[in-house]
Amino acid sequence: QAQLAESGGGVVQPGRSLRLSCAASGFTFSSFAMHWVRQAPGKGLEWVAVVWYDGSKKYYADSVRGRFTISRDNSQKTLYLQMNSLRDEDTAVYYCARLSEYSTLYDTYYYLDVWGIGTTVTVSS
């Protein structure tokens, strides 16, 4: 059974850094692109970043580009999110999610089919 487990959340002052981890189990981690998605208090889900299965490509939301870095260690089956220059508005529950890709003769389907239960980051002085 595919599972994801986030860790590394906590309380941090504005301007400081934090690194989140996401441990994968039950599937071939190195075959899947992986995402970070967050939910701020009282808000909806917000996509943060994605890293390709082999780490070759990385994309970010405008709100975090230049401050956050997504990475992965396929040998350790672990996804990371390095968060620098943290702001109040980065306070959220951070989820990691697996991107599944399914192709037919005519189309390619993308969807996030495995999620962790999240880790909470609070940015506060």
Next chain:
Amino acid sequence: EIVLTQSPGTLSSSPGERATLSCRASQSVKNSYLAWYQHKPGQAPRLLIYGASTRAAGIPDRFSGSGSGTDFTLTVSRLAPEDFALYYCQVYDNSRWTFGQGTKVEIK
């Protein structure tokens, strides 16, 4: 950048009733890139529908998705007590993934 607008913001319904949730995109999207998720407080989000209309594994058949172009719909034919939750549509476009702001389905 595609913007997804969900309506209504909150839907008050009773168990057994039909629920219809809307997701409108600011520009045309490929059906294969449109998904729906359910999210309950303290839990991991759950994939319901992908490709606009294909139920994910283990999802009850009371959930269905439809639509194309810019207008998509998630329908719950008969609300079960466990269906009261937040629902999000989401689209992939040009190396970005975007969520709608969500619809809360609450018990009337």
